Amino acid sequence: MAQASGVVLPAGAQAVHTVSVRAVAEAVGQAMAAEGAACVFGDAGRGKTVALRMALSDPPVGWSVSWARVPVRPSVSELRRAVFEALTLAGRFPHRSAEADERIIGALGQARVLVVDEAQRLPVPCLEYLQSLWDHPQARMALVLCGAGSERAVARVPQLASRICAWQEVGRLAAGEVAATVPAFHPLWAGVADGEVAWIDQSCTHGVFRTWAALTTHLQNALLSVPDASVDRALLRRLFRRLSPPV
Structure with a gap:
């Protein structure tokens, strides 16, 4: 296995765009080291999600990985539920948003990579909600936003864009x-x-x-x-x- 910035690449990483997998692993590793945020972007079909799954298939000891897939232009309530489900929290989703957020923050108190795929679908209030989770003093998380056009979506929230510690584009295979x-x-x-x-x-x-x-x-x-x-x-x-x- 090869290692990049704390993220261990599986032996089969060469089965996907090797340059992209290694670059994505380095970007995510930087975000994990800083408990910061990363944005993985590029045109549709470039293998972003595949590269990201390969890079996160064997996270460092003590870290867990959760994937949240969101519908098109979700409300904050829908995103909250998607994050709740991605964290595989026990019990039913609470009716009260404050209770749901309390349980989400509790789960994010342990080292975790929260990946939001298709992040370009997120309107500004949803991106601000993710930022609020990440900014919470109890949270120990690396936030990874992935998707074709995700960099443009993030740019609509300057406070979030300024916190991205790694921007990683996945391009065509040369x-x-x-x-x-x-x-x-x-x-x-x-x-x-x-x-x-x-x-x-x-x-x-x-x-x-x-x-x-x-x-x-x-x-x-x-x-x-x-x-x-x-x-x-x-x-x-x-x-x-x-x-x-x-x-």
């Missing part, structure tokens, strides 16, 4: 990274020549990890349905058409 990343992602690509992988990336996936994942699923299904099928350009071109809408 041409030189594709040949190393894709075969490690799934064994289907292990026997495909580097030149063919480059052709697939130029023709279809364009360095977007999510597109590579979707193509892998389609290819796997095609090979299962036709056991003697070969991975050739005719098959791949047919699968490419499933990955984009008709024009």
